[in-house]
Amino acid sequence: MRRKNDSMPHKIRTKNVVLYCIVVTILFAVALYSARMSMQQKNSSIALPDAEFQVHVLDVGQGDSILVIADGQTMLVDTAESDQADTIISYLKEHGITELDYLVSTHFHADHIGGFAQVLEAIPTKVIIDSECPDSLLPTTKTFERYLDAIEQSGAEYRTMQAKENFALGGAQVNVLAPDHNDDVKISNINNTSLVLDIRYGDAQVMLMGDAEEEEERQLLADSENHEVDFLKVGHHGSDSSSSEMFLQWAQPKAAAISCGVNNSYGHPAQVTLDKLANYTDDVYITAQDGDIVFLYDADTGTKQIITGSTAQGDTQ
Ligand SMILES: [Zn+2]
Structure with a gap:
Protein backbone atom coordinates (compact mmCIF):
# COMPACT_ATOMS: atom_id res chain seq x y z
CA MET A 1 0.00 0.00 0.00
CA SER A 44 13.03 51.21 -38.17
CA SER A 45 13.96 54.90 -38.62
CA ILE A 46 15.91 55.29 -41.79
CA ALA A 47 18.32 58.08 -42.60
CA LEU A 48 17.94 58.82 -46.30
CA PRO A 49 21.02 59.48 -48.39
CA ASP A 50 21.27 62.83 -50.16
CA ALA A 51 19.55 62.78 -53.53
CA GLU A 52 18.57 65.66 -55.80
CA PHE A 53 15.32 63.99 -56.76
CA GLN A 54 13.14 62.22 -54.20
CA VAL A 55 9.62 60.83 -54.31
CA HIS A 56 8.13 59.78 -50.96
CA VAL A 57 4.92 57.73 -50.96
CA LEU A 58 3.80 58.30 -47.37
CA ASP A 59 2.22 55.59 -45.26
CA VAL A 60 -1.15 57.30 -44.66
CA GLY A 61 -3.56 54.38 -44.39
CA GLN A 62 -6.28 54.13 -47.04
CA GLY A 63 -5.51 57.22 -49.11
CA ASP A 64 -2.69 58.98 -50.94
CA SER A 65 -0.06 61.53 -50.02
CA ILE A 66 3.14 61.83 -52.01
CA LEU A 67 6.01 64.21 -51.44
CA VAL A 68 8.26 65.12 -54.37
CA ILE A 69 11.52 67.00 -53.84
CA ALA A 70 13.70 68.23 -56.70
CA ASP A 71 16.77 70.38 -55.97
CA GLY A 72 15.18 71.46 -52.70
CA GLN A 73 11.88 72.51 -54.30
CA THR A 74 8.88 70.69 -52.87
CA MET A 75 5.53 69.43 -54.08
CA LEU A 76 2.96 67.49 -52.05
CA VAL A 77 0.50 65.49 -54.15
CA ASP A 78 -2.70 64.73 -52.18
CA THR A 79 -3.33 64.92 -48.46
CA ALA A 80 -5.10 61.62 -47.62
CA GLU A 81 -8.05 61.48 -45.17
CA SER A 82 -8.37 64.26 -42.57
CA ASP A 83 -7.23 61.97 -39.73
CA GLN A 84 -3.86 61.64 -41.49
CA ALA A 85 -3.15 65.38 -41.60
CA ASP A 86 -0.96 65.30 -38.47
CA THR A 87 1.06 62.38 -39.89
CA ILE A 88 1.68 64.36 -43.09
CA ILE A 89 2.55 67.59 -41.29
CA SER A 90 4.99 65.77 -38.95
CA TYR A 91 6.56 64.00 -41.90
CA LEU A 92 7.16 67.28 -43.72
CA LYS A 93 8.58 69.00 -40.64
CA GLU A 94 10.83 66.07 -39.75
CA HIS A 95 12.23 66.26 -43.26
CA GLY A 96 12.98 69.96 -42.82
CA ILE A 97 10.11 71.17 -45.00
CA THR A 98 8.45 74.30 -43.61
CA GLU A 99 7.09 75.57 -46.91
CA LEU A 100 5.67 73.92 -50.04
CA ASP A 101 6.24 75.19 -53.55
CA TYR A 102 3.24 73.20 -54.82
CA LEU A 103 0.30 71.51 -53.17
CA VAL A 104 -1.52 69.35 -55.72
CA SER A 105 -4.87 67.58 -55.43
CA THR A 106 -5.29 64.85 -58.03
CA HIS A 107 -9.09 64.71 -57.58
CA PHE A 108 -11.78 65.56 -55.06
CA HIS A 109 -12.32 62.36 -53.05
CA ALA A 110 -11.88 62.53 -49.27
CA ASP A 111 -8.95 60.07 -49.24
CA HIS A 112 -7.01 62.59 -51.38
CA ILE A 113 -8.18 66.00 -50.09
CA GLY A 114 -9.28 65.12 -46.52
CA GLY A 115 -6.16 66.57 -44.86
CA PHE A 116 -5.83 69.51 -47.29
CA ALA A 117 -7.17 72.30 -45.06
CA GLN A 118 -5.03 71.28 -42.06
CA VAL A 119 -1.86 70.84 -44.14
CA LEU A 120 -2.40 74.17 -45.88
CA GLU A 121 -2.90 75.89 -42.54
CA ALA A 122 0.27 74.38 -41.06
CA ILE A 123 2.60 74.62 -44.08
CA PRO A 124 2.73 77.87 -46.08
CA THR A 125 2.22 77.05 -49.77
CA LYS A 126 3.03 79.06 -52.88
CA VAL A 127 0.90 77.38 -55.56
CA ILE A 128 -2.16 75.12 -55.31
CA ILE A 129 -2.94 72.97 -58.33
CA ASP A 130 -5.95 70.76 -58.87
CA SER A 131 -7.77 69.09 -61.70
CA GLU A 132 -10.19 70.59 -64.16
CA CYS A 133 -13.41 68.78 -63.16
CA PRO A 134 -16.72 68.87 -65.07
CA ASP A 135 -19.48 70.57 -63.04
CA SER A 136 -21.61 67.43 -63.19
CA LEU A 137 -18.93 65.50 -61.25
CA LEU A 138 -18.12 68.11 -58.58
CA PRO A 139 -18.80 66.63 -55.14
CA THR A 140 -21.28 68.16 -52.71
CA THR A 141 -19.48 66.84 -49.63
CA LYS A 142 -18.51 68.79 -46.50
CA THR A 143 -14.90 67.80 -47.22
CA PHE A 144 -15.04 69.52 -50.59
CA GLU A 145 -16.62 72.65 -49.10
CA ARG A 146 -13.85 72.79 -46.51
CA TYR A 147 -11.34 72.31 -49.32
CA LEU A 148 -12.65 75.28 -51.33
CA ASP A 149 -12.79 77.48 -48.21
CA ALA A 150 -9.18 76.61 -47.36
CA ILE A 151 -8.01 77.64 -50.85
CA GLU A 152 -9.85 80.92 -50.62
CA GLN A 153 -8.45 81.76 -47.20
CA SER A 154 -4.88 80.76 -48.03
CA GLY A 155 -4.08 83.52 -50.48
CA ALA A 156 -1.94 81.03 -52.43
CA GLU A 157 -1.84 81.11 -56.22
CA TYR A 158 -4.46 78.68 -57.54
CA ARG A 159 -4.41 76.86 -60.88
CA THR A 160 -6.50 74.08 -62.39
CA MET A 161 -4.73 71.90 -64.91
CA GLN A 162 -5.39 69.27 -67.53
CA ALA A 163 -3.53 67.23 -70.13
CA LYS A 164 -0.67 68.82 -72.10
CA GLU A 165 0.21 71.38 -69.42
CA ASN A 166 3.48 71.29 -67.50
CA PHE A 167 5.53 73.13 -64.91
CA ALA A 168 9.01 73.01 -63.40
CA LEU A 169 9.93 71.77 -59.93
CA GLY A 170 13.64 72.54 -59.44
CA GLY A 171 15.36 70.68 -62.26
CA ALA A 172 12.41 68.37 -62.72
CA GLN A 173 9.73 68.78 -65.36
CA VAL A 174 6.20 67.86 -64.29
CA ASN A 175 3.98 66.96 -67.25
CA VAL A 176 0.24 66.61 -66.82
CA LEU A 177 -0.77 63.68 -69.05
CA ALA A 178 -4.46 63.51 -68.12
CA PRO A 179 -7.35 64.21 -67.77
CA ASP A 180 -8.07 65.39 -71.27
CA HIS A 181 -11.18 67.55 -71.56
CA ASN A 182 -11.41 67.86 -75.32
CA ASP A 183 -14.89 67.40 -76.83
CA ASP A 184 -14.43 63.73 -77.75
CA VAL A 185 -13.59 62.63 -74.22
CA LYS A 186 -16.43 61.83 -71.85
CA ILE A 187 -15.49 61.34 -68.22
CA SER A 188 -17.95 59.22 -66.26
CA ASN A 189 -16.41 59.04 -62.82
CA ILE A 190 -14.52 61.46 -60.58
CA ASN A 191 -11.60 59.00 -60.25
CA ASN A 192 -11.00 59.59 -63.95
CA THR A 193 -10.56 63.33 -63.40
CA SER A 194 -7.32 62.46 -61.54
CA LEU A 195 -4.30 64.51 -62.55
CA VAL A 196 -1.82 62.00 -63.96
CA LEU A 197 1.67 63.40 -63.45
CA ASP A 198 4.71 62.32 -65.43
CA ILE A 199 7.78 63.69 -63.65
CA ARG A 200 11.20 63.70 -65.33
CA TYR A 201 14.52 64.49 -63.74
CA GLY A 202 17.67 63.63 -65.70
CA ASP A 203 17.05 60.12 -66.96
CA ALA A 204 14.66 59.29 -64.13
CA GLN A 205 10.94 58.99 -64.84
CA VAL A 206 8.24 58.81 -62.18
CA MET A 207 4.52 58.57 -62.80
CA LEU A 208 1.80 59.38 -60.27
CA MET A 209 -1.61 58.05 -61.30
CA GLY A 210 -3.96 59.39 -58.62
CA ASP A 211 -7.04 57.15 -58.79
CA ALA A 212 -7.09 56.96 -62.61
CA GLU A 213 -8.95 53.89 -63.85
CA GLU A 214 -8.86 52.13 -67.20
CA GLU A 215 -11.10 54.81 -68.78
CA GLU A 216 -8.48 57.49 -68.07
CA GLU A 217 -5.53 55.18 -68.81
CA ARG A 218 -6.85 54.96 -72.40
CA GLN A 219 -6.25 58.70 -72.79
CA LEU A 220 -2.54 58.13 -72.20
CA LEU A 221 -2.09 55.63 -75.00
CA ALA A 222 -2.33 58.35 -77.64
CA ASP A 223 1.16 59.33 -76.51
CA SER A 224 3.17 56.80 -78.48
CA GLU A 225 6.55 57.71 -76.99
CA ASN A 226 8.41 54.76 -75.48
CA HIS A 227 8.07 54.89 -71.74
CA GLU A 228 10.12 53.18 -69.09
CA VAL A 229 8.74 54.38 -65.82
CA ASP A 230 11.32 53.93 -63.05
CA PHE A 231 8.77 54.37 -60.29
CA LEU A 232 5.01 54.10 -60.77
CA LYS A 233 2.57 55.22 -58.06
CA VAL A 234 -0.08 52.68 -59.05
CA GLY A 235 -3.58 54.03 -59.79
CA HIS A 236 -6.48 53.79 -57.33
CA HIS A 237 -4.71 51.95 -54.49
CA GLY A 238 -4.10 48.85 -56.63
CA SER A 239 -7.80 48.34 -57.42
CA ASP A 240 -8.73 45.97 -60.26
CA SER A 241 -10.39 48.87 -62.11
CA SER A 242 -6.94 50.36 -62.75
CA SER A 243 -3.58 49.14 -64.14
CA SER A 244 -5.02 47.64 -67.31
CA GLU A 245 -2.73 45.42 -69.35
CA MET A 246 -2.54 48.01 -72.16
CA PHE A 247 -1.54 50.72 -69.74
CA LEU A 248 1.19 48.60 -68.12
CA GLN A 249 2.52 47.68 -71.54
CA TRP A 250 2.66 51.37 -72.38
CA ALA A 251 4.30 52.39 -69.07
CA GLN A 252 6.74 49.45 -68.67
CA PRO A 253 7.14 50.08 -64.92
CA LYS A 254 10.47 49.05 -63.37
CA ALA A 255 9.16 49.52 -59.81
CA ALA A 256 5.74 50.23 -58.37
CA ALA A 257 4.25 51.60 -55.16
CA ILE A 258 0.71 51.00 -53.94
CA SER A 259 -0.77 53.24 -51.25
CA CYS A 260 -3.47 51.55 -49.15
CA GLY A 261 -4.51 50.82 -45.58
CA VAL A 262 -3.95 47.63 -43.60
CA ASN A 263 -6.96 45.30 -43.97
CA ASN A 264 -8.90 47.98 -45.86
CA SER A 265 -12.55 47.21 -46.61
CA TYR A 266 -12.03 47.54 -50.39
CA GLY A 267 -9.65 44.59 -50.57
CA HIS A 268 -6.94 46.85 -52.08
CA PRO A 269 -4.65 45.92 -53.66
CA ALA A 270 -6.45 43.41 -55.90
CA GLN A 271 -4.58 40.16 -56.46
CA VAL A 272 -5.17 40.48 -60.20
CA THR A 273 -3.34 43.85 -60.17
CA LEU A 274 -0.41 42.39 -58.23
CA ASP A 275 -0.24 39.51 -60.72
CA LYS A 276 -0.20 41.91 -63.68
CA LEU A 277 2.48 44.10 -62.09
CA ALA A 278 4.59 41.00 -61.42
CA ASN A 279 4.91 40.53 -65.20
CA TYR A 280 6.90 43.78 -65.32
CA THR A 281 8.76 44.02 -62.05
CA ASP A 282 9.64 42.22 -58.82
CA ASP A 283 9.83 45.57 -57.06
CA VAL A 284 6.25 46.18 -55.97
CA TYR A 285 5.88 47.94 -52.63
CA ILE A 286 2.73 48.45 -50.56
CA THR A 287 2.50 51.11 -47.85
CA ALA A 288 0.30 48.83 -45.70
CA GLN A 289 3.23 46.39 -45.49
CA ASP A 290 6.34 48.43 -46.20
CA GLY A 291 5.55 51.77 -44.52
CA ASP A 292 6.84 54.85 -46.34
CA ILE A 293 8.23 54.11 -49.81
CA VAL A 294 10.93 56.45 -51.10
CA PHE A 295 12.42 56.60 -54.60
CA LEU A 296 15.78 58.37 -54.75
CA TYR A 297 17.71 59.55 -57.78
CA ASP A 298 21.25 60.82 -57.48
CA ALA A 299 21.84 62.91 -60.59
CA ASP A 300 25.66 62.88 -60.30
CA THR A 301 26.05 59.13 -60.26
CA GLY A 302 22.75 58.27 -61.99
CA THR A 303 21.96 55.94 -59.06
CA LYS A 304 18.30 55.07 -58.55
CA GLN A 305 17.19 53.33 -55.39
CA ILE A 306 14.10 52.64 -53.32
CA ILE A 307 14.07 52.68 -49.53
CA THR A 308 11.15 51.62 -47.37
CA GLY A 309 10.34 51.83 -43.68
CA SER A 310 9.43 54.39 -41.12
CA THR A 311 11.34 57.28 -42.69
CA ALA A 312 9.21 59.83 -40.91
CA GLN A 313 11.34 59.39 -37.79
CA GLY A 314 14.65 59.47 -39.64
CA ASP A 315 16.86 62.52 -39.94
CA THR A 316 17.26 63.13 -43.60
CA GLN A 317 18.59 65.33 -46.39
ZN1 LIG B 1 -8.34 57.14 -53.55
Whole structure:
Protein backbone atom coordinates (compact mmCIF):
# COMPACT_ATOMS: atom_id res chain seq x y z
CA MET A 1 0.00 0.00 0.00
CA ARG A 2 2.67 2.41 1.05
CA ARG A 3 4.81 1.80 -2.01
CA LYS A 4 1.80 2.36 -4.23
CA ASN A 5 1.00 5.61 -2.38
CA ASP A 6 4.61 6.73 -2.76
CA SER A 7 4.73 6.23 -6.51
CA MET A 8 1.63 8.39 -7.20
CA PRO A 9 3.00 11.70 -5.84
CA HIS A 10 6.24 11.04 -7.72
CA LYS A 11 4.32 10.78 -11.00
CA ILE A 12 2.42 13.96 -10.21
CA ARG A 13 5.68 15.70 -9.32
CA THR A 14 7.22 14.68 -12.66
CA LYS A 15 4.14 15.91 -14.48
CA ASN A 16 4.36 19.26 -12.66
CA VAL A 17 8.03 19.66 -13.51
CA VAL A 18 7.32 19.00 -17.20
CA LEU A 19 4.41 21.48 -17.15
CA TYR A 20 6.59 24.05 -15.39
CA CYS A 21 9.31 23.63 -18.02
CA ILE A 22 6.81 24.12 -20.85
CA VAL A 23 5.38 27.28 -19.27
CA VAL A 24 8.86 28.72 -18.67
CA THR A 25 9.88 27.95 -22.26
CA ILE A 26 6.76 29.66 -23.63
CA LEU A 27 7.26 32.72 -21.41
CA PHE A 28 10.90 32.92 -22.46
CA ALA A 29 9.96 32.68 -26.14
CA VAL A 30 7.32 35.42 -25.77
CA ALA A 31 9.81 37.67 -23.95
CA LEU A 32 12.46 37.11 -26.62
CA TYR A 33 9.95 37.83 -29.42
CA SER A 34 8.74 41.06 -27.74
CA ALA A 35 12.32 42.21 -27.22
CA ARG A 36 13.11 41.60 -30.89
CA MET A 37 9.94 43.40 -32.02
CA SER A 38 10.70 46.46 -29.93
CA MET A 39 14.29 46.47 -31.23
CA GLN A 40 12.97 46.32 -34.79
CA GLN A 41 10.64 49.23 -34.08
CA LYS A 42 13.47 51.25 -32.60
CA ASN A 43 15.68 50.50 -35.58
CA SER A 44 13.03 51.21 -38.17
CA SER A 45 13.96 54.90 -38.62
CA ILE A 46 15.91 55.29 -41.79
CA ALA A 47 18.32 58.08 -42.60
CA LEU A 48 17.94 58.82 -46.30
CA PRO A 49 21.02 59.48 -48.39
CA ASP A 50 21.27 62.83 -50.16
CA ALA A 51 19.55 62.78 -53.53
CA GLU A 52 18.57 65.66 -55.80
CA PHE A 53 15.32 63.99 -56.76
CA GLN A 54 13.14 62.22 -54.20
CA VAL A 55 9.62 60.83 -54.31
CA HIS A 56 8.13 59.78 -50.96
CA VAL A 57 4.92 57.73 -50.96
CA LEU A 58 3.80 58.30 -47.37
CA ASP A 59 2.22 55.59 -45.26
CA VAL A 60 -1.15 57.30 -44.66
CA GLY A 61 -3.56 54.38 -44.39
CA GLN A 62 -6.28 54.13 -47.04
CA GLY A 63 -5.51 57.22 -49.11
CA ASP A 64 -2.69 58.98 -50.94
CA SER A 65 -0.06 61.53 -50.02
CA ILE A 66 3.14 61.83 -52.01
CA LEU A 67 6.01 64.21 -51.44
CA VAL A 68 8.26 65.12 -54.37
CA ILE A 69 11.52 67.00 -53.84
CA ALA A 70 13.70 68.23 -56.70
CA ASP A 71 16.77 70.38 -55.97
CA GLY A 72 15.18 71.46 -52.70
CA GLN A 73 11.88 72.51 -54.30
CA THR A 74 8.88 70.69 -52.87
CA MET A 75 5.53 69.43 -54.08
CA LEU A 76 2.96 67.49 -52.05
CA VAL A 77 0.50 65.49 -54.15
CA ASP A 78 -2.70 64.73 -52.18
CA THR A 79 -3.33 64.92 -48.46
CA ALA A 80 -5.10 61.62 -47.62
CA GLU A 81 -8.05 61.48 -45.17
CA SER A 82 -8.37 64.26 -42.57
CA ASP A 83 -7.23 61.97 -39.73
CA GLN A 84 -3.86 61.64 -41.49
CA ALA A 85 -3.15 65.38 -41.60
CA ASP A 86 -0.96 65.30 -38.47
CA THR A 87 1.06 62.38 -39.89
CA ILE A 88 1.68 64.36 -43.09
CA ILE A 89 2.55 67.59 -41.29
CA SER A 90 4.99 65.77 -38.95
CA TYR A 91 6.56 64.00 -41.90
CA LEU A 92 7.16 67.28 -43.72
CA LYS A 93 8.58 69.00 -40.64
CA GLU A 94 10.83 66.07 -39.75
CA HIS A 95 12.23 66.26 -43.26
CA GLY A 96 12.98 69.96 -42.82
CA ILE A 97 10.11 71.17 -45.00
CA THR A 98 8.45 74.30 -43.61
CA GLU A 99 7.09 75.57 -46.91
CA LEU A 100 5.67 73.92 -50.04
CA ASP A 101 6.24 75.19 -53.55
CA TYR A 102 3.24 73.20 -54.82
CA LEU A 103 0.30 71.51 -53.17
CA VAL A 104 -1.52 69.35 -55.72
CA SER A 105 -4.87 67.58 -55.43
CA THR A 106 -5.29 64.85 -58.03
CA HIS A 107 -9.09 64.71 -57.58
CA PHE A 108 -11.78 65.56 -55.06
CA HIS A 109 -12.32 62.36 -53.05
CA ALA A 110 -11.88 62.53 -49.27
CA ASP A 111 -8.95 60.07 -49.24
CA HIS A 112 -7.01 62.59 -51.38
CA ILE A 113 -8.18 66.00 -50.09
CA GLY A 114 -9.28 65.12 -46.52
CA GLY A 115 -6.16 66.57 -44.86
CA PHE A 116 -5.83 69.51 -47.29
CA ALA A 117 -7.17 72.30 -45.06
CA GLN A 118 -5.03 71.28 -42.06
CA VAL A 119 -1.86 70.84 -44.14
CA LEU A 120 -2.40 74.17 -45.88
CA GLU A 121 -2.90 75.89 -42.54
CA ALA A 122 0.27 74.38 -41.06
CA ILE A 123 2.60 74.62 -44.08
CA PRO A 124 2.73 77.87 -46.08
CA THR A 125 2.22 77.05 -49.77
CA LYS A 126 3.03 79.06 -52.88
CA VAL A 127 0.90 77.38 -55.56
CA ILE A 128 -2.16 75.12 -55.31
CA ILE A 129 -2.94 72.97 -58.33
CA ASP A 130 -5.95 70.76 -58.87
CA SER A 131 -7.77 69.09 -61.70
CA GLU A 132 -10.19 70.59 -64.16
CA CYS A 133 -13.41 68.78 -63.16
CA PRO A 134 -16.72 68.87 -65.07
CA ASP A 135 -19.48 70.57 -63.04
CA SER A 136 -21.61 67.43 -63.19
CA LEU A 137 -18.93 65.50 -61.25
CA LEU A 138 -18.12 68.11 -58.58
CA PRO A 139 -18.80 66.63 -55.14
CA THR A 140 -21.28 68.16 -52.71
CA THR A 141 -19.48 66.84 -49.63
CA LYS A 142 -18.51 68.79 -46.50
CA THR A 143 -14.90 67.80 -47.22
CA PHE A 144 -15.04 69.52 -50.59
CA GLU A 145 -16.62 72.65 -49.10
CA ARG A 146 -13.85 72.79 -46.51
CA TYR A 147 -11.34 72.31 -49.32
CA LEU A 148 -12.65 75.28 -51.33
CA ASP A 149 -12.79 77.48 -48.21
CA ALA A 150 -9.18 76.61 -47.36
CA ILE A 151 -8.01 77.64 -50.85
CA GLU A 152 -9.85 80.92 -50.62
CA GLN A 153 -8.45 81.76 -47.20
CA SER A 154 -4.88 80.76 -48.03
CA GLY A 155 -4.08 83.52 -50.48
CA ALA A 156 -1.94 81.03 -52.43
CA GLU A 157 -1.84 81.11 -56.22
CA TYR A 158 -4.46 78.68 -57.54
CA ARG A 159 -4.41 76.86 -60.88
CA THR A 160 -6.50 74.08 -62.39
CA MET A 161 -4.73 71.90 -64.91
CA GLN A 162 -5.39 69.27 -67.53
CA ALA A 163 -3.53 67.23 -70.13
CA LYS A 164 -0.67 68.82 -72.10
CA GLU A 165 0.21 71.38 -69.42
CA ASN A 166 3.48 71.29 -67.50
CA PHE A 167 5.53 73.13 -64.91
CA ALA A 168 9.01 73.01 -63.40
CA LEU A 169 9.93 71.77 -59.93
CA GLY A 170 13.64 72.54 -59.44
CA GLY A 171 15.36 70.68 -62.26
CA ALA A 172 12.41 68.37 -62.72
CA GLN A 173 9.73 68.78 -65.36
CA VAL A 174 6.20 67.86 -64.29
CA ASN A 175 3.98 66.96 -67.25
CA VAL A 176 0.24 66.61 -66.82
CA LEU A 177 -0.77 63.68 -69.05
CA ALA A 178 -4.46 63.51 -68.12
CA PRO A 179 -7.35 64.21 -67.77
CA ASP A 180 -8.07 65.39 -71.27
CA HIS A 181 -11.18 67.55 -71.56
CA ASN A 182 -11.41 67.86 -75.32
CA ASP A 183 -14.89 67.40 -76.83
CA ASP A 184 -14.43 63.73 -77.75
CA VAL A 185 -13.59 62.63 -74.22
CA LYS A 186 -16.43 61.83 -71.85
CA ILE A 187 -15.49 61.34 -68.22
CA SER A 188 -17.95 59.22 -66.26
CA ASN A 189 -16.41 59.04 -62.82
CA ILE A 190 -14.52 61.46 -60.58
CA ASN A 191 -11.60 59.00 -60.25
CA ASN A 192 -11.00 59.59 -63.95
CA THR A 193 -10.56 63.33 -63.40
CA SER A 194 -7.32 62.46 -61.54
CA LEU A 195 -4.30 64.51 -62.55
CA VAL A 196 -1.82 62.00 -63.96
CA LEU A 197 1.67 63.40 -63.45
CA ASP A 198 4.71 62.32 -65.43
CA ILE A 199 7.78 63.69 -63.65
CA ARG A 200 11.20 63.70 -65.33
CA TYR A 201 14.52 64.49 -63.74
CA GLY A 202 17.67 63.63 -65.70
CA ASP A 203 17.05 60.12 -66.96
CA ALA A 204 14.66 59.29 -64.13
CA GLN A 205 10.94 58.99 -64.84
CA VAL A 206 8.24 58.81 -62.18
CA MET A 207 4.52 58.57 -62.80
CA LEU A 208 1.80 59.38 -60.27
CA MET A 209 -1.61 58.05 -61.30
CA GLY A 210 -3.96 59.39 -58.62
CA ASP A 211 -7.04 57.15 -58.79
CA ALA A 212 -7.09 56.96 -62.61
CA GLU A 213 -8.95 53.89 -63.85
CA GLU A 214 -8.86 52.13 -67.20
CA GLU A 215 -11.10 54.81 -68.78
CA GLU A 216 -8.48 57.49 -68.07
CA GLU A 217 -5.53 55.18 -68.81
CA ARG A 218 -6.85 54.96 -72.40
CA GLN A 219 -6.25 58.70 -72.79
CA LEU A 220 -2.54 58.13 -72.20
CA LEU A 221 -2.09 55.63 -75.00
CA ALA A 222 -2.33 58.35 -77.64
CA ASP A 223 1.16 59.33 -76.51
CA SER A 224 3.17 56.80 -78.48
CA GLU A 225 6.55 57.71 -76.99
CA ASN A 226 8.41 54.76 -75.48
CA HIS A 227 8.07 54.89 -71.74
CA GLU A 228 10.12 53.18 -69.09
CA VAL A 229 8.74 54.38 -65.82
CA ASP A 230 11.32 53.93 -63.05
CA PHE A 231 8.77 54.37 -60.29
CA LEU A 232 5.01 54.10 -60.77
CA LYS A 233 2.57 55.22 -58.06
CA VAL A 234 -0.08 52.68 -59.05
CA GLY A 235 -3.58 54.03 -59.79
CA HIS A 236 -6.48 53.79 -57.33
CA HIS A 237 -4.71 51.95 -54.49
CA GLY A 238 -4.10 48.85 -56.63
CA SER A 239 -7.80 48.34 -57.42
CA ASP A 240 -8.73 45.97 -60.26
CA SER A 241 -10.39 48.87 -62.11
CA SER A 242 -6.94 50.36 -62.75
CA SER A 243 -3.58 49.14 -64.14
CA SER A 244 -5.02 47.64 -67.31
CA GLU A 245 -2.73 45.42 -69.35
CA MET A 246 -2.54 48.01 -72.16
CA PHE A 247 -1.54 50.72 -69.74
CA LEU A 248 1.19 48.60 -68.12
CA GLN A 249 2.52 47.68 -71.54
CA TRP A 250 2.66 51.37 -72.38
CA ALA A 251 4.30 52.39 -69.07
CA GLN A 252 6.74 49.45 -68.67
CA PRO A 253 7.14 50.08 -64.92
CA LYS A 254 10.47 49.05 -63.37
CA ALA A 255 9.16 49.52 -59.81
CA ALA A 256 5.74 50.23 -58.37
CA ALA A 257 4.25 51.60 -55.16
CA ILE A 258 0.71 51.00 -53.94
CA SER A 259 -0.77 53.24 -51.25
CA CYS A 260 -3.47 51.55 -49.15
CA GLY A 261 -4.51 50.82 -45.58
CA VAL A 262 -3.95 47.63 -43.60
CA ASN A 263 -6.96 45.30 -43.97
CA ASN A 264 -8.90 47.98 -45.86
CA SER A 265 -12.55 47.21 -46.61
CA TYR A 266 -12.03 47.54 -50.39
CA GLY A 267 -9.65 44.59 -50.57
CA HIS A 268 -6.94 46.85 -52.08
CA PRO A 269 -4.65 45.92 -53.66
CA ALA A 270 -6.45 43.41 -55.90
CA GLN A 271 -4.58 40.16 -56.46
CA VAL A 272 -5.17 40.48 -60.20
CA THR A 273 -3.34 43.85 -60.17
CA LEU A 274 -0.41 42.39 -58.23
CA ASP A 275 -0.24 39.51 -60.72
CA LYS A 276 -0.20 41.91 -63.68
CA LEU A 277 2.48 44.10 -62.09
CA ALA A 278 4.59 41.00 -61.42
CA ASN A 279 4.91 40.53 -65.20
CA TYR A 280 6.90 43.78 -65.32
CA THR A 281 8.76 44.02 -62.05
CA ASP A 282 9.64 42.22 -58.82
CA ASP A 283 9.83 45.57 -57.06
CA VAL A 284 6.25 46.18 -55.97
CA TYR A 285 5.88 47.94 -52.63
CA ILE A 286 2.73 48.45 -50.56
CA THR A 287 2.50 51.11 -47.85
CA ALA A 288 0.30 48.83 -45.70
CA GLN A 289 3.23 46.39 -45.49
CA ASP A 290 6.34 48.43 -46.20
CA GLY A 291 5.55 51.77 -44.52
CA ASP A 292 6.84 54.85 -46.34
CA ILE A 293 8.23 54.11 -49.81
CA VAL A 294 10.93 56.45 -51.10
CA PHE A 295 12.42 56.60 -54.60
CA LEU A 296 15.78 58.37 -54.75
CA TYR A 297 17.71 59.55 -57.78
CA ASP A 298 21.25 60.82 -57.48
CA ALA A 299 21.84 62.91 -60.59
CA ASP A 300 25.66 62.88 -60.30
CA THR A 301 26.05 59.13 -60.26
CA GLY A 302 22.75 58.27 -61.99
CA THR A 303 21.96 55.94 -59.06
CA LYS A 304 18.30 55.07 -58.55
CA GLN A 305 17.19 53.33 -55.39
CA ILE A 306 14.10 52.64 -53.32
CA ILE A 307 14.07 52.68 -49.53
CA THR A 308 11.15 51.62 -47.37
CA GLY A 309 10.34 51.83 -43.68
CA SER A 310 9.43 54.39 -41.12
CA THR A 311 11.34 57.28 -42.69
CA ALA A 312 9.21 59.83 -40.91
CA GLN A 313 11.34 59.39 -37.79
CA GLY A 314 14.65 59.47 -39.64
CA ASP A 315 16.86 62.52 -39.94
CA THR A 316 17.26 63.13 -43.60
CA GLN A 317 18.59 65.33 -46.39
ZN1 LIG B 1 -8.34 57.14 -53.55
